[in-house]
Amino acid sequence: MNNVDNLFAKDGFFWWVGVVEDRKDPLKLGRVKVRILGYHFADLQTLPTEDLPWAMPMQPILSAANSGVGDAPVGPVEGTWCIGFFADGADCQQPIVMGTIGAIPNSSATCIANSQSSTANQQKNAQGNSIGLTVTSTATTASNTSSNAITHTLPPLTQAQTQSLMDALGQKESSSVPGGAQNYSTVNSIGYVGKYQMGASTLQTLGYITAPVGGGSRKNSELSNSNIWTGKDGINSESDFLNNKNNVQETSMFSNLNMNYNTLVNNGTIDSSNSTPDQTAGYLAAAHLVGAGGATQLAKGTVKADANGTTASTYYALGSNAVGGNGSVLANAPAPLPVSSLNSSNTNYAGSLNNPKLGSPDAFTDPNAVYPTCDYSGRQDTNQLATNNDSLNGSPLPDKDKNRVKDITIANQYDVNWDEPPSAFKAKYPYNHVKQTESGHVVEFDDTPNAERIHIWHRTGTYVEIDQYGTVSYKVKGDNYEVMARNSNVYVGGNYNVTVEGAHNLQIKNTLNVEVLGHTTVNLKGNADINVSETLNLKAQNINIEAQQNLNMYAQNMYQHTSTDWDVTANNYANVKTGGSLNFTVGGNEEHRISGTLDADASIINVNSGTSSPIAPVDAIKTGLPNGVVSPVGESTNADYSLTNTKPLPVNTATTSNATAKSLSTTNASYASNNNAVGTPSNGINTNTILTTGGLASGINTYGAPAINNLIKTQNQGSVDDIFRNAGVGNISFVQTIQSSGYKGLNASLALAGLGNFENVLQKAGITINAPLGNASPAVTVPVNNIVQNQSADHAIALEQGQNILNAFKNIGVTKIDASVPVKISVINTDATEFANWNTFPDSTQLSKYFTLGSVSTRVHDVNFQFPIQDQGGYTRYQIITNLKALCINVLDKIYTQYQTMVINDAFRPTIQWLQTNATDNNALAALASSLSDIESTSTTLTSQLSTPNPYNIGLACNLHFTNASASDYFTIAQWIKNNVSYDQIRLEYTTLGNSEPWIGITFKSMLNRAPEALDKNITLINGTVVANYLADLSSF
DSSP, X not given: OOSHHHHTTOSSSOEXXXXXXXXXXXXXXXXXXXXXXXXXXXXXXXXXXXXXXXXXXXXOTTOOOBTTBSOXXXXXXXXXXXXXXXXXXXXXXXXXXXXXXXXXXXXXHHXXXXXXXXXXXXXXXXXXXXXXXXXXXXXXXXXXXXXXXXXXXXTTSOHHHHHHHHHHHHHHHHOOOTTSOOOTTOBOTTOOBTTTTBOHHHHHHTTSBOOOTTSSOOOGGGTTOGGGBOOGGGOOSHHHHHTTGGGHHHHHHHHXXXXXXXXXXXXXSSOTTTSOHHHHHHHHHHHHHHHHHHHHHHHTTOOOBOTTOOBHHHHHHHHHHHTXXXXXXXXXXXXXXXXXXXXXXXXXXXXXXXXXXXXXXXXXXXXXXXXXXXXXXXXXXXXXXXXXXXXXXTSSXXXXXXXXXXXXXXXXXXXXXXXXXXXOOOOOTTTEEEEXXXXXXXXXXXXXXXXXXXXXXXXXXXXXXXXXXXXXXEEOSSOOOOOOSSOOOOOOSSOOXXXXXXXXXXXXXXXXXXXXXXXXXXXXXXXXXXXXXXXXXXXXXXXXXXXXXXXXXOOSSOOOOOSSOOOOOOSSOOOOOOSSOOXXXXXXXXXXXXXXXXXXXXXXXXXXXXXXXXXXXXXXXXXXXXXXXXXXXSOBSSOOTTTOOSSOOOTXXXXXXXXXXXXXXXXXXXXXXXXXXXXXXXXXXXXXXXXXXXXXXXXXXXXXXXXXHHHHHTTTSOOHHHHHHHTTOOSOOHHHHHHHHHHHHHHXXXXXXXXXXXXXXXXXXXOOOOOOOOSOOGGGOHHHHHHHHOTTSOHHHXXXXXXXXXXXXXXXXXXXXXXXXXXXXXXXXXXXXXXXXXXXXXXXXXXXXXXXXXXXXXXXXXXXXXXXXXXXXXXXXXXXXHHHHHHIIIIIHHHHHHOTTEEEEEOOOOOHHHHHHHOOSHHHHHHHHHHHHTOSOSSSOHHHHHHXXXXXXXXXXXXXXXXXXXXXXXXXXXXXXXXXXXXXXXXXXXXXXXXXXXXXXXXXXXXXXXXXXXXXXXXXXXXXXXXXXXXXXXXXX
16 A cells, blocks of 8 residues: 555556635535546646536435535635545446545645745745845935846846846836836726735735735835835835835845745746756746736646736746747646556655645646645644644734723623633644634634633624633624513523613613612613603602703602701792792791891781781783793793794794894894994884884893893883883892893793793884894895995994895795704714724624615715725824714714615715815816815805815715605704704705706814804705705705
């Protein structure tokens, strides 16, 4: 059994050993095509892979292999060594695979060409001759006028022939002239750089740039990032490389030729002793285009091409001609290995099956040049988690420990945190039973003494691990769903800690029972609402309620019962008002102790008469809270929205007068400056303008309480305090209250006194407050603005014209307007730290439940705005993607849940400065023009606009369309968004251009959203011009 004939069992039972070349079985039975030593030609042209017979897998006795019962027989991959026999005996046409054979594979051509190790390590590990490198330079910048001489060769090439090969490649790639101008600064349209057009993958292999976290190859677009350059040979940036600093382009090119040369010598494509110079130069030139693996396949008759369709044979001819050859690929190509050699003592099959070093002719490898992978180059095929190699490259363990979540807080224990446990991996060979799939899924059953564990790992990082103590670590990188058809029981013998970064929603459709046998502490940082449809019962030995400001209780009827004492203490005023009778029944004594004066006023007062008359009602005292007054908890007793702007208008009931009032509520500064700075017309005309809370608040905040007090006096009504006294309240000072408590504090005091709010008081006194024209709608107020800007015009005319805005809207068909203050929706805090260490951000990156990164960047609906994320405007890609994630979760997910017809027209946009520099086509120019129109600030110079990013540039804005929605539907959709989504600004945009389809623009800021009452919180535009500081249905246009 020591020769090849005996090895393959030519003794009646026909054994064989071979290599899998194809596993894509059209019948899906797990069959593979195996090239069998001693039976099949090694020459791929003589016997192509597609002509090999399908080998049926033998399955273990534990697998039924029937009706889907058992394991799927899909284990081997291309390049797997396997052993089997022929079911048809001496005919040898029906191979059966019995099992696979692990070994310690030699470094494959593909692995060497794509290895992330340094060139020095590759040369150290390669078989065959390793050629050193010395380069002399006569210049070090991109303006070199002659190529640099090399002093070493690549046998059988001489020094002159090697230089000729490099000159030919430089001329082909960048039009550099041998002995003349060298185009070192060339960058082509897809990012290949320099005289020799090197890509990021080659520069990474040569050690000039780092590999990305998690493995793989860099992209050409990343070369501009100085952080990825390693500093090798003094090169710290793409600029250094393009300037040919330290003659790096000649050095790196020779290093690349040297690396490919070693690979091609090692796999037999080039014979340093017997190959001709034109063969050697031809294959090296082909390897420059399609890699060493592609050059090897060229030698075997398979011609590869690059992405532009340029073939390896074209570059072979270029290299061959450079050293005087005829350019014919196969003229001097190595002859295929004869089949007879497989049965001779000279075969390349090394030893017997007991020798783990399996050698083979070149054909007996993975034809796709994928396996063996670089992680297993030069080491055993047994999974690294089973052997516990030191590096564990390619296994999940390094990423798992690096990406642990740490410092997770515990409720009410701010000095105690917990961390995601580190991996419990302590495996020793041969105890760890590992199964790993091609994509990286792993299952481990580890029986290592004192380190027993079970581990299931998904390639995304989701895992379950049970350590030697029975502790379970469970991590989900995506969303987690649990559905239980029946009961669920949870018992925790110790503490139960839950930390939720976002919202926690709990819905129970039946009874909720909560029993706490110890102390309960609930800390709420924001507001708390408890709504009970029926009865709420609170029972305790003692109940303490402490309000640091106001305590408000409202009920249709209120009853208080005490079995003993009742004490009421007020450190300031105590007011009791009733619309009907007030009765005190005292079973014992009643004492009144008053430090000051006791005043009693009634139509009849009876003292010691045995009878008592009820106090007659006073007309000035109203039942309950006044009309339109908002209580401290934010609920109106009887919302008279036409008089106040303190509550949102009911949906579909907003009137044009309400909306116009809001638009006119800002005082015009130029008007005030011409009228004694108190907002009064110079002729004292008392125009019947619209009265709004916003207008008074704006006037008081702008000019101060004393100025408003003077304004009231000009109408011969006395001071504001006089008006209060005439209304029956003499203890409220207008100026002092405004200065100490603000406008809201004044209204609160008036409400407690039964006078409603400040507007109500002034209205009842017959006083109207002029609301000069402010930020009204440009589309309907051009005549008004012209009058206001004319300093000689009577401002009263401007005010009257402002009132006509209402009629102007009606005349153009606008009947639906929503100027109500939006509901304030809390922002959902988001966490994007999982992206913090990423160097590449694929479009498939999941940002929220419904949207990926591509959904808001490269795959938005409008092709003119499809841009990849990039660093810009002082923001990194990670910061911009963090913003986009918050936008998706807080805005887009909510809207899409309500309106599945939502389409993201555009979201992320490059800065204008970037577009001006890089715009090369109509799409980019169109995006540039649109971006210019969306800059929020109109007062800055163009220079500051170019350098200051707008929300679209940093991932905080989007424009939305809605499929099949009418123009009027957009108004309804904008209303829904206003009251259900947290946002910074809504832009309801109508157009009479193009297809006349409206859209809705939304900006969002996690920490700095505009206040709900901000005048520009919701705006309506037509053809890019703001026409209203509220939502208006302009569908009639």
